[in-house]
Amino acid sequence: MGYKVAVVGATGNVGREMLNILAERQFPVDEIAVLASRRSLGTECSFGDKTLKTQDLDTFDFTGWDIALFAIGSDATKTYAPKAAKAGCVVIDNSSLYRYDPEVPLVVPEVNPEAVDGYAKKNIIANPNCSTAQMVVALKPLHDRARIKRVVVSTYQSVSGSGKEAMDELWSQTKGMYVPGQEVEPSVYPKQIAFNVIPHIDVFLDDGSTKEEWKMVAETKKIVDSAIKVTATCVRVPVFVGHAEAINIEFEEFLDDDEARDILREAPGILVVDKREDGGYVTPVECVGDYATFISRIRQDSTIDNGLNLWCVSDNLRKGAALNAVQIAETLGKRVLKKG
Helix, strand or coil: CCEEEEEECCCCHHHHHHHHHHHHCCCCEEEEEEEECHHHCCCEEEECCEEEECEEHHHCCCCCCCEEEECCCHHHHHHHHHHHHHCCCEEEECCCCCCCCCCCCECCCCCCHHHHHHHHHCCEEECCCHHHHHHHHHHHHHHHHHCEEEEEEEEEECHHHHCHHHHHHHHHHHHHCCCCCCCCCCCCCCCCCCCCCECCCCCECCCCCEHHHHHHHHHHHHHCCCCCEEEEEEEECCCCCCEEEEEEEEECCCCCHHHHHHHHHHCCCEEECCCCCCCCCCCHHHHCCCCCEEEEEEEEECCCCCEEEEEEEECCCHHHHHHHHHHHHHHHHHHHHCCC
16 A cells, blocks of 8 residues: 655646655555646646646645655745645645744754654655755765864855756756847846856845855754754856755864765765876766756865865755655655555
8 A cells, every 4th residue: 555645836846856766665545636726727737658737736635645745946845835734645745834833843864864753743745945854865874974163155146946947047048148139137036047046045034144155054954963064155056957055074083085985975865986097087967857956076175173175966846845855755654654
């Protein structure tokens, strides 16, 4: 016997990716529903070799459904997630709404699978921010060995993290640079994204950081260890899919780069590609469509005691969102629900 699964926000980038990954990983689905707002009612979505038509989220009854994967914004989630949870359906939420709620587990299955067990307080499990998810996969096995004191991370985040309209803006702006009369002014972003980088993701906070940077700090503490100090600079770059991060780590104990490389090679969810030669590293273009978090450029930082640098790349629509949500569902199934 398998699961009854609802994908909420099935017509968006992340929702469609959730459907792809459920099919690819052969998640034990007995029945699947694809839900969207009324304006998308009847839109077709692919699930393996099946074509499904979206149903109206507003009128859908979650009673008798096992798991709902939510890929809609926080405002809509605030309305519909409690309804699903109250009906007995476990919500796995990709928005930021519940991530910092102490009664809702924030889970990356390679890092803290045991946290899933706390789902029952609200019948909700939170999926972390895309930039956090890939970073903590890399940090956890190193933290277990040498205890991380401080992390300094600079991100290079693709436009797909802002949705389809942002991807369209990058495409049309790039084309407009070469075609007179087809220039496109910024609308999704505050400045031109084509051939540019923007050190601004989400809203600005009082201390000068952005909400995206704050998320990386708060979520790393909740998922890995509250004692880790994190400082982040989050940057949007003109890449369609795939987030990259330059991570500087300060440990309590000495850890050389060879041992770190060996630890990461053995860690779940990670592929190390680290040759000190031209092209001996992974870039966002190469990670698209892959499940792994790729680690390259592992090297000592001689400017601090017990320091390492590394380069971390992952498909943000997969590990940063849809894949992690499906992995949470798999973990929930194995640890708690035990069907399929």
